[in-house]
Amino acid sequence: MRTSRQIVSPPNAALASKTYIESDLGRAALLHTLGYTFQGLLTLQKGRFGFEFLDPNYTAAQDAEGYYQATVLAHQIIESIRFLKRILSLTKETQQEHEQHRRAERGPHYSNRERVARS
Numbered sequence: 001m002r003t004s005r006q007i008v009s010p011p012n013a014a015l016a017s018k019t020y021i022e023s024d025l026g027r028a029a030l031l032h033t034l035g036y037t038f039q040g041l042l043t044l045q046k047g048r049f050g051f052e053f054l055d056p057n058y059t060a061a062q063d064a065e066g067y068y069q070a071t072v073l074a075h076q077i078i079e080s081i082r083f084l085k086r087i088l089s090l091t092k093e094t095q096q097e098h099e100q101h102r103r104a105e106r107g108p109h110y111s112n113r114e115r116v117a118r119s
Contacts, residue, residue, distance in 0.1 A: 018054060018055055018056050018058075019039055019052050019053060019054055019055055020036070020052070020053050020055040020058075020060035020061060020064070021042060021044075021050040021051065021052050021053075022050065022051050022053065022060070022064055023044060023048055023049065023050045023051070024064075024067075025051075025081065025084060025085070025088075026067060026081075027064040027067050028051035028053075028064075028080075028084055029077050029080035029081040029084055030063070030064065030066075030067050030070055030072065030077065030080070031051075031053050031060055031063060031064055032051075032053070032080040032083065032084065033072050033076045033077050033079075033080045034063055034070075034072070036053040036054060036055065036060055036063075037053060037054040038051065038052070038053055038083075038084075039052040039053060039054055040052050041087055041088065041091050049088060049091070051084060
């Protein structure tokens with residue numbers, strides 16, 4: 001199984017200003033279909049994820065806004081959605097595996113209320 005480290009590219013300070021992050025799956029799929037290079041998946045606020053694309057000409061935001069007017073072939077956008085959903089799924093699975101591993105390392109865990117009730 002691939003880990004998120006293999007899926008998500010490492011941060012690159014030189015490219016940081018030339019990337020665009022989109023949290024909407026449909027818009028991200030459109031950018032992927034239009035040929036923007038997928039850079040990785042980022043964790044945003046409240047457990048949301050952002051798809052990061054290379055945006056050397058700073059046009060991704062404008063192209064993403066044109067989501068409802070875009071003319072692309074259906075099979076292309078469906079393939080992009082499948083690609084991005086697979087990455088999202090693998091990343092979530094990896095996060096769950098890491099959480100299970102952390103819990104196993106900690107051993108039995110009691111909340112403060114359970115500790116007080118037992119004393």
